[in-house]
Amino acid sequence: MDPRIENILRRVQRPARYVGGEWNALRKDWEKTPVKIVFAFPDVYEVGMSHLGLQILYHVVNRRDDALMERTFAPWTDLEREMRQNRIPLFSLESRRPVGDFDLLAFTLQYEMTFTNVLNMLDLAGLPLRTALRTNRHPLVIAGGPCAYNPEPLAEFIDLFVIGEGEEVFPEIIDLVKDYQKDRDRDRFFLRAAGVTGVYVPSLYLVKYQPDGKIGGLQPVKEGVPERVTRRAVKNFDAAPFPAAFIVPSTEVVHDRIMLEVMRGCTRGCRFCQAGMIYRPVREKSVETLLEQARQLVENTGYDEISLVSLSTADYSQVEKLVRKLLAEFAGRKVNISLPSLRVDAFSVDLAREVSRVRRAGLTFAPEAGTQRLRDVINKGVTEEDLLQAVESAFAAGWNAVKLYFMIGLPTETRTDVEGIAALAHQVLETGRRLGVPRGRLTVTVSVSCFVPKSHTPFQWEPMETMDKLSEKQALLKSLLKTRGIVFRWHDPRMSFLEGVLARGDRRLGPALAEAWRLGCRFDGWSECFRFDLWQEAFARTGVDPAWYACRKYAYSDLLPWEHIDAGVSKKYLLREHQRALAGKPTVDCREGKCSGCGLCVALEIEPELAGGKKIAPVQDSI
Amino acid sequence: MPRYRIQFSKEGPARFWSHLDLVRNFERALRRAGLPVLYSQGFNPHPRFSFAAPLPVGMAGEKEYLDLELEQNISPKEIFFRLSRVFPPGVRIKEVQPVRDDAPSLMAALEKAGYSGEAELSGEISDAGLQERLQSFLALPVVEAAKKKKGEVTTRNIRPGIYRLEGRAGPRKVFLEMELQAGSRGHVRPEEVLESLAKEGGFPVLLETAVFKRTGLFFKKEKKKNV
Structure with missing residues (x-):
């Protein structure tokens, strides 16, 4: 251990974040391994180690003989100060080597509010922020994850983006890096990488703008570079690589348990939800595979809890069978089963009741909107009756607290819809009282976030509500929810606004992002660190009007900043869904057997994989 | 139930763990070791072990102790062997000894x-x-x-x-x-x-x-x- 790091760790909060050496962490032979990758999570350790993707990619890379992967996380502000004072570069947890010594620095972009941390980590690693200023003495800088689906705000900082599922693309990138090591010719590497499906090299594209500021076009600047980059998805998900041993953090992290991924993708088609679009199609693992993975993970980690994770676990077609088998095998060994998210219905509550012996934390439901009209607009197939039945089951089964998630600022929302949130909350509270939940214990937490339109969703054209209007709606809710037993939580509209700017922005945001970082913005998603004043200053200095990005309605005819990123779902489908939304028409889940024509299966030559073996044929005219 | 006193060291990366982190690591290591640990009664059963004294974050300990209760008799040698393979770097098991049932707790x-x-x-x-x-x-x-x-x-x-x-x-x-x-x-x-x-x-x-x-x-x- 570098003695300087050791001394510094005595002075910072929660030093266990930075020491590594966890159970199942690997330290491979540096000299004998040709391709060295450092996975960079641009947030604190406790958040990063809760990310399943990290565990999967760590396994996918480290099982190869010719590559190694280590980890690095964003240092908290106290450590950053010490690192800068003592000139200690960003280091990896495993070998404590400077990040600059690796061949590949791989960021995951889970949330727009981590973008300044990405820049900060590049700088702490001693790398020039911009791709154009880096040379073959620097690591290649790549990024993936949901925010890579609109990569443009980060285009000048990242060498290449991975669009889609990393376990598919990483092996090919490793091979390309091995090839790059022969001549260390960055240009040749980028050109070759651009030929890999799912890889986007932003420096190989030129964006033109119209006099009115809109995008006029985006073109490859070299021969052989595709005009559009198509997303990658894992086929035969049941056989996809999955770690038999997770790294077990020594200090407590946010999701401190086995994450058993039962399926990927969700086809409910909620129109605001980016995850529901970019992780299609639904691919389920078989019960047998999951049982075997659970056994190995329990054995190898020592965890006492298995969380069945996915975008909507109650939708997993074999969920009851899986839960029954897991309980039969593990209940006697004091290993709990947990469900991270519940569908809004009684079935889910029954499932939750079955798996948890203790009614500890309350149950969480997400009706998302306060009226049936608006729930139809967003295609959240949940009725008031579903919700009331769900909470009734929950209270009857012994839970005293429920948490309800809503959004404000959704397209077409009126005052009635906002009032509907409060009305629903009161009905839930009333249900609890009626069922005899003790007054002192009965708690209905109403958590209200601000809708942020995301790329590749039917709402991608929609403007974001202004901060003033969001604040007004919050104030209205605050006044309507002053009831004993109801706890109201809301998000900072300024933070959501910034998320909207970065989610809908283009390359011209790069300078503003760099300026915000230079002014000191870090951990923008953490309220104690968020400095909206500095962001405003950065926008002003770089001549960017943030509202033009967040709060402008994009026309169907506009070229969107992410037009060249093909997530698989067709634009025709998104457009149709947008119009059905405005007409208040719901669309069914393709799990029900009727293809909704999103075009994905045809575009990616893939199909849904259901553990029960049911087939869903895509409609042929859907491209 | 049989009780064992375990001497261990907490050094290297492990000295930056909090005491709560140490407890968590022991819980998980004991599961990995497959030892028949005695669990507390109640809704949220926890393995029955108790440490002598918490170490402050950052301070290494060369000879630390905890008492552990098992459901059945297992030879200290076997316990030592099983525990030696299940800790991340920084925690080393140094000695395992049986303790009399009525021995006062380490803390006392x-x-x-x-x-x-x-x-x-x-x-x-x-x-x-x-x-x-x-x-x-x-x-x-x-x-x-x-x-x-x-x-x-x-x-x-x-x-x-x-x-x-x-x-x-x-x-x-x-x-x-x-x-x-x-x-x-x-x-x-x-x-x-x-x-x-x-x-x-x-x-x-x-x-x-x-x-x-x-x-x-x-x-x-x-x-x-x-x-």
């Missing part, structure tokens, strides 16, 4: 802890000069140490809790060894002793550079020899 029996440490000097002091300082310090009937608790500063006399204090001065550093009162009846920290020593005057030490490790724990004597 704890009396003293040993420390060794070093700190940088801000000025010159000869070894003879240091020895003199230590002598006159130990001759004091009362040593007041300030303690902040919930914003309020209280002082207490730590002199009775200092059982041994020895040192050696090097060119730029001072090396210290101490035996101090530990446990629920009173706990004296080595940093407090160093600070008081510096405050008495004539001892040029940079307090913020002090690094101590806990070298051992001492328990009230029973009929048998100390563990």
Whole structure:
């Protein structure tokens, strides 16, 4: 251990974040391994180690003989100060080597509010922020994850983006890096990488703008570079690589348990939800595979809890069978089963009741909107009756607290819809009282976030509500929810606004992002660190009007900043869904057997994989 | 149920774990070891083990102890073997011994802890000069140490809790060894002793550079020899 790091760790909060050496962490032979990758999570350790993707990619890379992967996380502000004072570069947890010594620095972009941390980590690693200023003495800088689906705000900082599922693309990138090591010719590497499906090299594209500021076009600047980059998805998900041993953090992290991924993708088609679009199609693992993975993970980690994770676990077609088998095998060994998210219905509550012996934390439901009209607009197939039945089951089964998630600022929302949130909350509270939940214990937490339109969703054209209007709606809710037993939580509209700017922005945001970082913005998603004043200053200095990005309605005819990123779902489908939304028409889940024509299966030559073996044929005219 | 006393060290990366982290790591390691650990009753069963005394974050411990209860008799050798393979770097199992059922708990029996440490000097002091300082310090009937608790500063006399204090001065550093009162009846920290020593005057030490490790724990004597 570098003695300087050791001394510094005595002075910072929660030093266990930075020491590594966890159970199942690997330290491979540096000299004998040709391709060295450092996975960079641009947030604190406790958040990063809760990310399943990290565990999967760590396994996918480290099982190869010719590559190694280590980890690095964003240092908290106290450590950053010490690192800068003592000139200690960003280091990896495993070998404590400077990040600059690796061949590949791989960021995951889970949330727009981590973008300044990405820049900060590049700088702490001693790398020039911009791709154009880096040379073959620097690591290649790549990024993936949901925010890579609109990569443009980060285009000048990242060498290449991975669009889609990393376990598919990483092996090919490793091979390309091995090839790059022969001549260390960055240009040749980028050109070759651009030929890999799912890889986007932003420096190989030129964006033109119209006099009115809109995008006029985006073109490859070299021969052989595709005009559009198509997303990658894992086929035969049941056989996809999955770690038999997770790294077990020594200090407590946010999701401190086995994450058993039962399926990927969700086809409910909620129109605001980016995850529901970019992780299609639904691919389920078989019960047998999951049982075997659970056994190995329990054995190898020592965890006492298995969380069945996915975008909507109650939708997993074999969920009851899986839960029954897991309980039969593990209940006697004091290993709990947990469900991270519940569908809004009684079935889910029954499932939750079955798996948890203790009614500890309350149950969480997400009706998302306060009226049936608006729930139809967003295609959240949940009725008031579903919700009331769900909470009734929950209270009857012994839970005293429920948490309800809503959004404000959704397209077409009126005052009635906002009032509907409060009305629903009161009905839930009333249900609890009626069922005899003790007054002192009965708690209905109403958590209200601000809708942020995301790329590749039917709402991608929609403007974001202004901060003033969001604040007004919050104030209205605050006044309507002053009831004993109801706890109201809301998000900072300024933070959501910034998320909207970065989610809908283009390359011209790069300078503003760099300026915000230079002014000191870090951990923008953490309220104690968020400095909206500095962001405003950065926008002003770089001549960017943030509202033009967040709060402008994009026309169907506009070229969107992410037009060249093909997530698989067709634009025709998104457009149709947008119009059905405005007409208040719901669309069914393709799990029900009727293809909704999103075009994905045809575009990616893939199909849904259901553990029960049911087939869903895509409609042929859907491209 | 059979009870075992386990001696272990907590060093390297593990010394930056909090005590709660250590507890969590033991819980998981015991599961990995597949030992039939006895669990507490109740809604949220926890493995039945108890530590002698928590270590402060950042301080290494060379001879730490915990008592562990199992559902059935297993030879200490077997326990040692199984536990040796299940800890991440930094925690090493050093010894496993059976403990009598009616033996007092580690926490109740704890009396003293040993420390060794070093700190940088801000000025010159000869070894003879240091020895003199230590002598006159130990001759004091009362040593007041300030303690902040919930914003309020209280002082207490730590002199009775200092059982041994020895040192050696090097060119730029001072090396210290101490035996101090530990446990629920009173706990004296080595940093407090160093600070008081510096405050008495004539001892040029940079307090913020002090690094101590806990070298051992001492328990009230029973009929048998100390563990």
